Structures are given as structure tokens and as C-alpha cells.
Amino acid sequence: MAPVDIAIVGWSQSSLVSAAPVSEPHLCLQTVTAAIAHSGVGLREIGFTCSGSCDYLSGGPFVFVANLEAAGAWPPISESHVEMDGAWALYEAWVRLQEGDIDTALVFGSGKSSPSDRAQLYPQQMDPYYLAPLGADPDSLAAIQARALIDSGKATERDFAEVVQRSLRNAKSNPNVVQSGDFDIDALLAAGYVNSPLRPHDLPPVTDGAAAVVLATADRARQLTDRPVWIRGIDHRIEPHYPGVRDLTSSPSAALAARKAGIGDGAVDIAEISAVYSPQEIILREALGLGDSVAVNPSGGALAANPVMATGLIRIIEAARRVADGSARRVLAHAAGGQCLQQNLVCIMEAE
């Protein structure tokens, strides 16, 4: 049986800042409260809640348990949690809504990157026997991926800088980013390397933040809003962990997820993609089949603000809100997990 259409009927983002002065549950509470208000659904009416976060970002076990307070888990709620970006929490909620016994779901994703040093933290995410002992950090792995891309002839360092220039220019119209502005390509290229061939501007900013989305089944969505944003397809795929066994210049898992989500059914107007390092946008454009007519990351994307565990869910929100305001008809949102785009999710949304 084909999946039924589920709509996005409400959303919210917290302030995305380099170091939030409040706790993660506090960020979640503000954001969930605002998304619920936006949707018009009462918090007590929510049929299922799913959140995405990562213990390690906060350096302790069971960190997500405190986020339950944001979900208003009293009286008790039907609830689950993924140790993944909130985009995957949205996927789980979308699956749950397919069964038809409930008509609304609340999703949120949150993370505070500011307390940790990513060069120390993320090697713990790599295979503990062969990669973690090497201190395989994300900036180094992204640089290996960027180098492979250059060596393949698919891109140059100038191409990376152009991605950055456009992303940060787009971010100027988005009040909720950590960085934005007009940058000269040659000036960007004059900067020294962080990890060759990556320069500081090719890396995402450290960001704290949260995002929340309310989903509804078709009948409920039409009661709630005149402009539901329909999820026409959503799929996610993973590929091998070891960078050495992958072609890092392509993303077959993103391509497959896009195909399963129905990318072939029609052109998209805009795409919000989780390219946290600038070369990844070039890889994802090819994998997702995004031509020059597609506006990529009009929000500024992850290079403007990268609240880990909410970045992907925010891509869904940024794409959805452009459908809701009528500026786009069919849109694609993408989320990523792991290093070098190991895991990818694609969500395709449309207006009525």
C-alpha cells in the first residue's frame, strides 16, 4: 500500500546562536511551545511525540530525558526518541501517522555544540577499533572528501568558495543564522587552510539550537490550515562507515533516498540541503539531481547555522515555509548523519 499524505501544519526554530545561554530543555521548551501554537493543535491532543538529539553533544548519558519536560510529558504521552537528527524523528512520526489511529504528531530536534570541541568529540563517533584511535575528526575527514572531489576533477577550491559566497549571501535575508554577509571570492581564497584544501569559511559555525514541527493527517490538516504543506515522499539510506571503502566524491545513499522519496515525479523549485562543509553541496547537487534552476539553500544552509541534531529538521522547516508562503510549489529537504555524508534523508514536499 502506498503511504498516505501527511502534512506539516506548524513549526518553529529557536534562536540559532554560537552559544545559547540557556539549557537544551529550555531551548526545546520555547521551540515546542511556539510550534504547537503555530499549528493550532492543543498540546494534549498530540497523538505521538518523537525527538532527536545526541547524548554525546552534552557529554552525558540520558541527556534527552530532560527534554521530555519540553514535550509536556504529564499526563504521560506516547513518545519515542532517536539518537539522530530531528529529521529522522520526523520520519518516525510520519511512519506512525500512516497507521491512521492518531491524527497529529509532534517532532523536535535539539543540540548544543558549544560545550564541546568537535575535534575531540567526533572521533568518538568513528569505529572504535580502527578510526577513533587515529583521532579521525570531522574537519579532517571532510578535507579528505574535498581533496578526493578536487582530484576527481569535479570541483575546485574556487567552487567551494562560491558555495560559501552564495550561502552566506542568502543568509543575509534569514534573521536566524550565526553568520551571513557579502564576501569576495578572491578574499575568501586568500585565507589560509584549516585542513587543506578546506579554509575556515568551508566549515560550519558552532551552533546551539532546536527546532520543532507539528504533523497532521490529511483531514486534520485541512481543519487546521488553508495551506498545509504535504509530505509527498520521505526516505533515508545509509552507506558503509569506512571512508576507505566509499567513493567520497558521490553520495549513492542520498541519490537512492531521493529516488525513493519521488524526486523523479517532478522538478523541485528549491532544495534545502544539509551540506555542513561546502564541498558537500557539490556532491549533493549531483546526487540529488539538482539543476541550475533549483535554488539551493535560500536560507543560507548549514554554513550559516549548524545546530547539530536540528540542522536537518531546520532544512525541512525552511523548505516547508516557502511552500506555505506560496513562494515555492514543490521542494526538497535533505538531512545528513555521520561523517562524509554517510547517512542521508530526503523529504519532498508540495503545496495542495
Add this chain to the structure above:
Amino acid sequence: MSSEPCAIIGIGQTKHSKARVDVSEAGLVREAALRALEDAQLTFKDIDAVVVGKAPDAFEGVMQPELFLADALGASGKPLLRVHTAGSVGGSTVIVGSHLVEAGIHERVLVVAYEKQSDGNAQWGLGGGRGGSIGAGGAFAPFIRAYMERSHAPEYIGWMVAVKDRLNALKNPYAHLRIEDISLEKVKESPMLWDPLHFLESCPSSDGACAMVLTNAAGARSVPNPAWILASAVRSEMGQFPGRDAVRPRAGVECAHDVYERAGITNPRQQIDVAEIYVPFSWYEPMWLEGHDIAELGEGWKMTDRGDTEITGSFPVNPSGGVLSSNPIGASGMLRMAEAALQVRGAAGEHQVDGARVSLGQAYGGNAQYFAMAVMGASLDAVSG
């Protein structure tokens, strides 16, 4: 919209022990996954999606380990979800997987849960990584003492559960603890860890994994004895606030009522043939019998006292030996679901409950605030009026 029935057609678990030094994390999950696939007469190629569950990553010191386990679980090119709902996660993982089948998204889903606690220090992890951790026993002991006060249960009830589950474990080749000479006296004389909990009333710290293959009605035709997930439910509540009843948490009561209603159960005590319940400390057997309205308030311990919960009793609880005999935390909830499924498949071996047609699997976690429950049946109409 409609919902497909979901069946369990393959079940695998590792030999659980204090330290599985013979395998890596990948080797551990693969051992369980391959056994589940073999049981289902399938290979990794037949699987459409993988759902991985485990408790805090701090237990092993690997952040989001499912990313590196993707290769060992044959997940490349497939969807892989990672669930984390504290101690209930093994149960939640099965339920997330069952929804993928019920919603018609996938035909065959591999669910896997594990913990390799010897890679780290679970006591440290359970305490939030902070010094002076009181551990899970320290957290639950006051709830247990409160239950004893409320129900007027004699102290030996906890010892009885500890003995029963360890005797059951002797019939389970996968169980971690094998205490041949277990006795009430031995439990009573074991060191007091967290009053009123003695050492032998507590679960061990184990390495282990569990895996299951879930499928739809068409897929279930491939095996002679599928277990059907007749209903599932999850509930969560905040862990600490004034007035919260931590002895009989409302989330546990409501989760039970939800799963019974979905399964068509009106009298759980009569209609459920066997239960696998998360009992990490002996007293949680009577506490959950009351907390899930299987026994009347104050009557749960009397079921234990009468021997009702023994394998040959009228309401067997944890014939596998339960969490008291094997506790790889992330896997423990899935082991409850797997053992409940084995019972209705008639495949539980020496610890089989005669004639089991309807079983209950339950897991809880956090500060007794997360619940995952499922009712399994030998057939889709196994629940009788």
C-alpha cells in the same frame, strides 16, 4: 489508511556474559542478527530496513555506534534508524520496527539491540557520568521500600523472585548467570547493596545482543510458527516532580491499558498466558504486576508468594530468567519481547510454558518513566474472550 499485521519470524540472541571478550561490538550484534536471520531462513539481502536500539552511548564510549555497525548489520544502501529511550529501548526498538511493517513501508525489518557493558563502566554511565553515582539500584530502592510499606509485603518476597528467576535461567542456555545452588538463604545472606536490595536481588552487568526479523502477513507464511504482535504501546512521563507516584507510575498504568485495549484484552490475569517483564531488581515483579493492573493493588506479591509466577504457575513471569539473570541493558527490553515471542511460537525450549498462546513483553527505563509493551499471539485471533 490501514494497518498490516506484523509478525516475528526470526529471533536470535547471543550468549550473554560479563565480558564477551571474544567479539567486538560489531561481532556481538552480528552474532544475534545472523541467528535471527537463520531462524527466519533469510539473509541480510532479504532485509529492507534495520532498526538499532541501545541505551546510552556512554556505556561503551562510542557516539552513535550504529554508524559504524551499519556494515556488520548489512545495512548499506538501506534505511537505518537508531532508537534510544533509556532502559525501555529494546522494547521501543521492536515497536518502531513493527510500525514500519504495519504502515506498509517495508516488508522485512531487522531489529537489533545490544549493550557491551564490559567496554565501559555501566555504574558510572547510569549515574549520568558524575561522581558518587548511586546506580540504578540506588535510584529504585526507595521506590521498592515504599512499595513494601504500601502493600505490607514481607521481605522474603524479593528473595523468592531472585531464586525463581535464577532457577529459570538454568533452563535458558543464553542466560548470563547460572547459580546452581541459589536459595532463599543464599539471597538473604548476600551483601546488602541498597537497602532493601541484596546483591543477589540485583541484575548483573552483561554483554549481549538480541535481534528479530519482523514481517507482514505475506512474509509470515515462510515460517510455520510466526509470533504475531497483536498490539503495542509506549508511554513516557517526566521523571521527577512533586506528587509523582514512582511506585506505580501513571505512564505504566496507561501503557498497559492501551496495549490491553488494542489487543482486546479485558482481563490480563486470565487472558495472558505468560509475561516477560523488565525486572532488574527482584521487587519489580510484584510492583509491575500491580503497576500494569495484572494484580489488584496490594495483591502482586501474593501472586509471587503463591508460586503463581513460576513456570508451572497460573501466571508465569520471566521463564527465561529475565533481567535478573542477563542484563545487557540496551538489549534487555528486546529480550523480553523475544522471549515473549518464543513462548507463543512454542520455541522456548526447556523454559517453554505449556500451551502459551498469548504473551506479554514489557520494558521500562529512566526513573521508571519510560514504558514499552507488546502483546504477542500464536495467531491473530489468539486472544479469547
